[in-house]
Amino acid sequence: MKFIHIADVHLGMIPDAGYPWSNARAEEMWKTLGKVVERCNHDQIDLLFIAGDLFHRQPLKKELKEVNYLFSMLEHTKVVMIAGNHDCIREESYYKNYPWSEQVILLQSDKFERVYFEELDTEVTGFSYHQSEIRQERYREASRGEKGRYQVLLAHGGDEKHVPIDVPDLAAKGFDYVALGHIHKPNLMPESNMAYCGSLEPTDRNDLGERGYIQGEINEQGTTFTFVPAAVRSYLSLRITITPDTTEGALCDKLKETMEHHGKQNIYKIILEGSYDPEARLDLEKIQEMGNIIQISDESNPEYDIEVLRQEHKDDVIGMYIEAFMKEPLTEDRKKALYYGINALLRQGGR
Ligand SMILES: [Mn+2]
Structure with a gap:
């Protein structure tokens, strides 16, 4: 099963407001997401994971339509995503029951949900934020699905106000891959089959260094993945x-x-x-x-x-x-x- 993992795209954000390059930066976030879609097609990626904060705030209906259009260009790939603290699913959110094209799955419950891809022998588990702060260590309750299937967890958080994560505890649960979001700096933990992919584009001056996505594969030999720089600039x-x-x-x-x-x-x-x-x-x-x-x-x-x-x-x-x-x-x-x-x-x- 071949996958790409992104998070913290923060669409709708206007970085460095007041600086001459600000509007270009806002566009570049969409452009880079488009490049990820192209890469998925080119490499025949099976699953595209989005580990929260695809949007910087409550998405406008127009923005959901644009994103859905981008995803409708996927020829082979299915998208599984969760909402994070920035784009948490509020009562009036357009995320709720949005008519996504068939290859897009939003795990929109605030309880753990699982989706099974029979042809890939893969189960993906996760939940969405319904409020901007969650102080409970929710991932302590995460569990693998059926034995014999590849198991992936989508998780968003890792600081005090956004689901604190105990890395050894989560690693011990035995997922084949944990796709983490929220922390904007990439952090690959291959020995634990976990990774923060980091933000797709840097969102402000404190996001120093390269940004991009993680590309990997899960098969009988195990899980392998690497960081791929993709941001327009650093x-x-x-x-x-x-x-x-x-x-x-x-x-x-x-x-x-x-x-x-x-x-x-x-x-x-x-x-x-x-x-x-x-x-x-x-x-x-x-x-x-x-x-x-x-x-x-x-x-x-x-x-x-x-x-x-x-x-x-x-x-x-x-x-x-x-x-x-x-x-x-x-x-x-x-x-x-x-x-x-x-x-x-x-x-x-x-x-
Ligand atoms: Mn976040």
Whole structure:
């Protein structure tokens, strides 16, 4: 039985609201789901698992129609899905009794349900969220279906407010695969036949690194699966070193070159380190506007004229601190430590 496992697609979300790429990001979430459908057709995938939060909130009727249309393109694959905390099935939800095309199965009860695919000898178990918080460890009650059939569990949660999960306990239940959702970072646990596939696309600046889906197979030999990167882009964090000689123009060129090297499409969190000229600060806001930068954090330190400082502060703790440091040669590391110290002392002194 060949499967693909996705979760946390968060359709309907508008990531990075207010940034120029925001609307494109919202579209990209749909595009990548479309790519998954294509992959299912190409690789003749038997089951597509969606482990919750397909939508970012209560789906609009229009959105359900669009998703159903996408799934109707599946030539061979059946879809089994549950609702998560974001798209939990409320009283008035359009999820309820939506007329899905025949290859789509939503396990819509808030109690465990099982669906059996005879031709695949596979049973899939799961339940949907009907409220946005569930604090009970519901997966302790999960159980395998009939012996001799492949057993898959769809599960959403893993933190305090969203069904806390005891991984060893769940692993001991002996499912052939547990398709987990809710945590946006992929986490494969092959020894336990469990995996968080992570969000299909990164949804905000804290989703650093690659995103995609899990593709695998269950057969008589057991279960195998791998992570497949699929997201249109990633959020990456880059450390850039500056010196007192670095100008805004030079920094922009360096950033441009580095961002091109790591992928023009990606969105960057920039961390500046090194030292700057305290008399000629760089305008970081201006630099951020060059594009695809969501945040610049400045961890650089002012480059001090140690001799001048020593003279100025010869009667206070800063002077003593510098004296103590200068007794031994200034290696790069000691210089860094000296500057950190001066920085802290100057700040304490109210500068
Ligand atoms: Mn969730």
